[in-house]
Amino acid sequence: MERESDTKGQVHDRLPYVLSEARGQSTANFLTPGVDIIYLHQHASSTDRNARQRVVGAILPNFEAWLGRKHGSLTFRLTQVLTGHGCFGEYLCRIGREVTPRCHHCGEVRDSAQHTLEECPAWEPERHILVSYVGRDLSPPAVIAAMLEDSEAWRAVVSFCEVVMCKKEAAERDRERADPSRRRRHQGGADQRSDRSIQ
Template structure:
């Protein structure tokens, strides 16, 4: 009976992997990570180390804080390049130290296919990628929250300066316009 259960599980796993391979042939999003995982899908699924975190998924799948703001420039480096997962992982000078640590474990090539292959092969490489993603993406999110709070504060100050004090619609000052300082 136990042997039948094991065989049945293996058969079901093979069916699922085949279905996933088929779905990955027609992706609708996340092309970079799909292209990186597709060639090593069985190894990815069979690995015995590592789990995906929210921040790792954000960076590898190019979701998260990328493309959410009207200003697409990177707010973290002096070059003001377009903020993207590739820029964050490979180019942004703000993350030089984190990248140096990552490269010491996974090597110089930080292209998604190579990074995924290194993650699969080694728990240490997996942990280095997770550490980079957690550190960098947490800092990017904190900076984004600060920018949003600053914008909201500015908008609130602008609104309060133009709000009537006596309900008359004129700010209690007749026809004198109130402008922010």
């Protein structure tokens, strides 16, 4: 059994190699299994310690398997759930888009990525399907381990993220239409949300 400090040392030793692979690659080629971890870390933002801890805590126990995987790619919405940067009350409150971190779908005091993945009753039908592929443990490390073990589990997690985040985003747009003062300020006036997979 490898000690956690040994694993952290191996990850630390491997990161310069992974980073050097990432430099100079186009966006389309950037998110290969060996370098998408860098994208996740960057998406988690250097100023958001919680998001970085969520990503690193989920992937670190499975780092070598993540780097060597033969299936699965990151999507925009999977990245939102892994990092906690998306239509979650906690995140929207932190960036000034919500007054409170509460969940608009169930009224829970704190809507986070984990609340969405594991607890919110609004997503029970989608969660029921997800659990049939990844098991009852929906902690980030357990979900990542299941995704890495089975391509069907990876697809089930991506499907959950796509369906649920689309619904959360639609509800957020409805709230913005109802209260125009909540709308984002965009350069060029266009809404820049992405529905594309990051390949």
